[in-house]
Amino acid sequence: MSRLLLVDDDPKLREGIHAGVVARGYECDTAEDVAEADARLDTATAYDLVLLDITLPDGSGWDVLERLRARGDETPVIFLTARHAPDDRVRGLRLGADDYVIKPFEFEELVARIEAVLRRHRPPLVYVIGDVRLDLTARRAWRGDLEVELSKREFDLVAALIEAGGEVLSRSALLERVWDMRVDPGTNVVDVVVSRVRKKLDVSGTHSIRTVVGEGYCVRAERVRA
Amino acid sequence: MTDQGWTLRRRTAVQFTAVVTVYLLVVGVGMSLAYRMILASELDEEVTEQLDELRPSFAAGAGGPDEFERLVAPTGREGAETPMAWKAHVLATGEAWGPYGSPRLTKHFSTPGPGLGETVRVEGVLRRRRAAFAPGIEVDVVLDGTDWIERGRIADALIAGIVVLGSLLSLVAGRVFGRRIASLVKRVAAEVEAARGPAAETAVEIPGAPDEIRAVAESVTESLRGAKHEVERARMLAAGLAHDLRAPVQALLTSTEVALMERSGDERTRSMLESHLDELRVLGRTIDNLVAFGAPSVHGTEETFVRFDLARELEPRLRSEEDEAARRGVFVDVLRSGDLELVGDPTLLVLAARNLVGNAIAWSPAGGQVQIGLRGDAESVVVTVEDEGPGVPEGQRERIFEPFVRGDAAPGRRAGYGLGLAIVAAAAERHGGSVGVGDAEEGGAAFELRVPRARS
Numbered sequence: 093m094s095r096l097l098l099v100d101d102d103p104k105l106r107e108g109i110h111a112g113v114v115a116r117g118y119e120c121d122t123a124e125d126v127a128e129a130d131a132r133l134d135t136a137t138a139y140d141l142v143l144l145d146i147t148l149p150d151g152s153g154w155d156v157l158e159r160l161r162a163r164g165d166e167t168p169v170i171f172l173t174a175r176h177a178p179d180d181r182v183r184g185l186r187l188g189a190d191d192y193v194i195k196p197f198e199f200e201e202l203v204a205r206i207e208a209v210l211r212r213h214r215p216p217l218v219y220v221i222g223d224v225r226l227d228l229t230a231r232r233a234w235r236g237d238l239e240v241e242l243s244k245r246e247f248d249l250v251a252a253l254i255e256a257g258g259e260v261l262s263r264s265a266l267l268e269r270v271w272d273m274r275v276d277p278g279t280n281v282v283d284v285v286v287s288r289v290r291k292k293l294d295v296s297g298t299h300s301i302r303t304v305v306g307e308g309y310c311v312r313a314e315r316v317r318a
Numbered sequence: 319m320t321d322q323g324w325t326l327r328r329r330t331a332v333q334f335t336a337v338v339t340v341y342l343l344v345v346g347v348g349m350s351l352a353y354r355m356i357l358a359s360e361l362d363e364e365v366t367e368q369l370d371e372l373r374p375s376f377a378a379g380a381g382g383p384d385e386f387e388r389l390v391a392p393t394g395r396e397g398a399e400t401p402m403a404w405k406a407h408v409l410a411t412g413e414a415w416g417p418y419g420s421p422r423l424t425k426h427f428s429t430p431g432p433g434l435g436e437t438v439r440v441e442g443v444l445r446r447r448r449a450a451f452a453p454g455i456e457v458d459v460v461l462d463g464t465d466w467i468e469r470g471r472i473a474d475a476l477i478a479g480i481v482v483l484g485s486l487l488s489l490v491a492g493r494v495f496g497r498r499i500a501s502l503v504k505r506v507a508a509e510v511e512a513a514r515g516p517a518a519e520t521a522v523e524i525p526g527a528p529d530e531i532r533a534v535a536e537s538v539t540e541s542l543r544g545a546k547h548e549v550e551r552a553r554m555l556a557a558g559l560a561h562d563l564r565a566p567v568q569a570l571l572t573s574t575e576v577a578l579m580e581r582s583g584d585e586r587t588r589s590m591l592e593s594h595l596d597e598l599r600v601l602g603r604t605i606d607n608l609v610a611f612g613a614p615s616v617h618g619t620e621e622t623f624v625r626f627d628l629a630r631e632l633e634p635r636l637r638s639e640e641d642e643a644a645r646r647g648v649f650v651d652v653l654r655s656g657d658l659e660l661v662g663d664p665t666l667l668v669l670a671a672r673n674l675v676g677n678a679i680a681w682s683p684a685g686g687q688v689q690i691g692l693r694g695d696a697e698s699v700v701v702t703v704e705d706e707g708p709g710v711p712e713g714q715r716e717r718i719f720e721p722f723v724r725g726d727a728a729p730g731r732r733a734g735y736g737l738g739l740a741i742v743a744a745a746a747e748r749h750g751g752s753v754g755v756g757d758a759e760e761g762g763a764a765f766e767l768r769v770p771r772a773r774s
Contacts, residue, residue: 108572115579181624194665198602199572200641204634243653244633272640277647277685285651 094140094210095119099129099156100172101149109143112199113206126151133160133167141210142169143202144189146180154187161188168209172197216318219254221311222298226250227318235293245270246289249282253301253311262308326503330496331489338488339481346477354470361463362437364400365447368393369459376452383415394419403427403460410454423460431458443467502527506535510542557612560605567605571598592645599638603676607737610669611721611744622663628671628699629658629692635668636690639675647684650675656694661772662749670745673738674703674765681707681763694771698751701767704758715755719743742767 096118100106106122113120121137123129126148133139133156142160146153157169168190173180184192190209193202217228225234228251233240242250252269253261263282267273270285286301286309293300301309372389379385383406390404403419405427417424426446432438434456437447443464451457505527527535574595578588633652643650671690678688682705691702710718717723721740742765746753751769758764 104569108569108576112572112576112579115576198568198635198638199575200637201634204637208630208634241653241655243651245649245651271649272644273647275647279649279685281649281685281687 093117093119095121095138096141096143096206097121097123097129097132097139098143099123099125099148099153100143100145101125101147102145109199109202113203116203118206125149126153126156129156130159133165139167140213141206142167143206144169144171146171146173146184154183157184157187157189168213170202170205170209218316218318219313220316221293221300221313223296224293224298224300225316226254226313228254233293235295235298240292242289242292245285246292249285250289250293250300250311253309254313256310258310258312260304260307260310265308325500327493327496327500330499331492334492334495335485335489338492339485342481342484342488346481350470350474350477353473354467357467357470358439361400361443361445361461361466362439364463364466365437365445365459365461366449368400368402368461369447369449369451369457373451381452386415387418390416390418394423399465401462405458406451407456407458408454409456419460420462423462426460427458502531506531506538509535510538553612557609560608560612564602564605564609567598567602571595571602574598596642596645599642603672604737606669607673607741610666610741611737622665623661624664625659625661626664627659628664628667628701629654631664631668632671632692635672636675639672639679642676643679643682643688646679646682648679648682649685649687650679650690651687652690652692654692658692658694658699659771660694660699660769662769663745666741666745666748667769670742670767671701671703673742674701674767677738678703678705678707678763678765681705683707686762687760698768698770700769702764704760704764705762706758706760707762709757709761709763710755718755719753745769 096113098106098109098113098120099122100109101124103124106124110120110122121132121139123132127150129144129148133142144153144156153171157171160167160169166188169188170191170193171184171189172193172195173184181192190212191205193205211229211231214229216230219226219228223236224240226232226247231247231251233242233247233250248270249266252266261269264276266282267276271281286303289301301311304310372393375389376385379389386404386406390402392398393402394404395401401420401423403417403423403426405414405416405418405424407414417427423444426440426444431446431448434448434450437445440446440460443462443466445459445461445463447459447461449457449459574591577583578591578595583591629652636650636652640650675688675690682688686706688706689702689704691700691704693700693702719739719742720736722736723740742753745751746767746769749769751767753765753767755763755765
C-alpha cells in the first residue's frame with residue numbers, strides 16, 4: 093500500500109485527487125500550504141511519493157523540494173505546475189523532482205505518472221523462465237544477454253501471467269487484466285499476442301507461455317535476486 | 319504573368335508609343351506649316367531683293383531698252399533658282415519695254431497688276447510686283463518660286479522621317495519603361511507575398527522604388543497588417559475561450575472518472591457516466607487542439623523546446639485513449655524501439671500523437687487493433703499509428719492535414735472540427751519534420767509522424 097502526500101492550495105482539486113487516488117487503493121494525506129507540507133514531511137511518517145504544487149499561498153513548492161533534498165530525503169516528488177514555461181520543467185528536474193504534471197491534467201495521466209515513478213523507485217522484480225529474464229519493475233526482458241523488445245501489451249500479458257503465480261488465466265481474464273476489457277469483442281487477439289510473445293522469447297526452446305487446452309494460458313516463472 | 323495576356327508591360331509600352339507618336343505627328347505638322355509660311359514670306363522678300371540688286375546696275379549703265387534687256391535676260395533663263403519675267407513702263411512716253419522672260423510667266427502681264435510698291439501672290443508659288451526702277455521708269459515683275467517652295471517638301475520628308483524614327487524609338491523606350499513598371503509591381507507583389515508569412519515582419523520594403531509604388535506598397539502593408547491583426551485577435555480569442563473552458567471540463571472529467579472508479583451504482587448509471595466520459599474526452603481534446611492552435615508555440619514565435627523522452631511523456635498521456643479503446647473493444651498496443659530522446663516541444667508533440675491515436679481508435683471496428691510504433695533511428699524519432707479502419711482515400715491524403723477540413727464522421731461519432739490532423743501537421747512543421755498517411759498492412763490507415771532529433 094503506497095502512501096502519498098498531496099500538497100495543493102485548491103480545495104476542489106485536493107478533494108478530487110484525494111478521492112481518486114483513494115479509490116485507486118492509495119493512502120493519501122493532504123496539505124494546503126508550505127507550512128503544513130513541511131510539518132507533514134518532518135514527522136516520522138514515511139511517504140512513498142509527494143505530489144507538490146508549485147504556487148502555494150505562503151511560498152513556493154520549490155522551497156519544500158529543496159529542503160527535502162537538503163535533508164537527504166530521496167522521497168520521489170511529482171510537481172504540479174500550472175505554468176507552461178519550459179523553465180519550470182528544467183528547474184524542477186534539476187532540483188531533484190522525479191516528474192511533473194502540467195495543470196490542468198487528466199486524472200488518468202496523474203495516476204499513470206504516479207505508477208511510473210513508484211515503479212522506478214521500487215527494487216527490481218526479476219523473474220526467470222528458462223533462458224528468459226524479465227524485470228517487472230523496469231519492464232524489460234532479456235533472452236540470454238540479449239534484450240528483447242516486447243510491446244506494451246506483450247509485456248503486460250506475460251506480467252499478468254507471472255503475477256498469477258503459475259495459475260491458469262482464461263482468455264477473458266487476460267482481456268480484462270491486460271486490455272481492461274470486460275466484454276470480449278469476439279476476436280483472437282489474445283492468441284495472436286501470445287504467439288507473438290512466444291516468437292520473441294522461445295527462440296532457443298524455452299516454453300515461456302504454456303497453453304492449457306480448454307482453459308487458457310499459464311507461465312511458470314521463478315523469482316530471482318536482481 | 320504570361321506573354322499571351324494583355325499584360326501591364328504591354329499596355330504601358332503600347333500607350334507610351336501611341337502618345338509619343340501622336341505628339342511627334344502634331345509637332346511635325348505644325349513645324350511643316352510654319353516652315354512653309356516662312357518660305358512664302360521669304361519669297362515675298364526675294365522679289366524686292368532682286369529689284370534692289372539690278373537697280374544700281376541700270377542707273378550706272380547707258381539706260382534704255384537694250385541695257386534693260388541685257389540686265390534682266392539672265393534672271394529669266396529657265397533653270398535659274400527663281401526664274402523671272404520683266405516688263406518696264408516708261409511713264410513719260412507710255413512706251414513699254416518687254417516683256418522679257420518665259421512665256422509661262424509673261425502671260426500674267428495681260429492681267430492688271432498690283433499697284434505701285436505692292437507684291438501680290440499668284441497661284442501660290444508666283445510673286446508679282448510693281449515698283450519704281452529708275453527715274454520715270456516703273457517695272458512689273460513676275461517671280462516663279464516653284465523650286466524655292468520645293469525646299470518645303472524636303473523639310474516635310476525630313477520631319478516625317480523624324481516622326482517615324484521617334485515613334486520607333488518610343489516603342490523601344492516604351493518596352494523598357496513597361497518592363498520597369500511591371501518589375502516594380504512584381505516586386506511589390508513579391509514583397510506583399512513575403513509579408514503574408516506568419517513569422518515575417520509585416521513591412522513591405524522596396525528600396526529604390528518611386529514614391530507612388532512605395533505608397534501602394536505601404537497601403538497594401540497597412541491593410542495586410544490590419545487583416546493579420548484581426549486574424550491574430552480571432553485566434554487569441556478562440557484560444558482564450560478554450561483555455562477558460564478547460565478548467566470546468568477538467569473538473570467534470572476528474573469527477574466522472576472518480577465516480578466510475580468507485581464501482582458503485584447500477585449498470586444504467588455506469589453506462590451513462592461512461593458515455594459522459596466519452597463526450598467529455600472528445601470535448602477535452604477539441605479544447606486542447608484549439609488552445610494549441612491559438613498558442614504561439616504552434617506558430618513558432620515562442621521558445622518551448624526542451625530535451626525529453628517521447629515515450630516517457632506520451633505513454634502516461636495515452637491512458638484516456640486506452641480507456642476509450644477498452645470500452646469500444648479496440649486493442650491498442652505500443653511498441654517502442656531505439657532511443658526516443660529528442661529536442662522539441664513536448665506538449666505539442668504529445669498532443670499530435672494523441673490526435674493520431676484518437677483518430678485511429680474512432681475509426682476502428684470493434685475487435686480492431688491499433689498499433690502505435692515509437693521508433694528512434696539515427697536522425698529522427700518516428701511515430702507510426704496503424705489501424706484496421708477504412709483507411710484514407712488517395713485523393714484526400716494531403717487535404718486532411720489542412721485546418722478546418724472536416725473529414726467524414728467516424729461510425730457512431732460526430733465529424734471532428736478539422737483541427738486534430740492540422741495540429742499534427744503544424745507539429746511536424748514546427749519541428750522540421752513531416753507527416754503522411756498511407757495504407758496499413760491490414761488495409762486501414764497508416765500515419766507516420768517523423769521528427770528530427772534536434773532542429774537543424
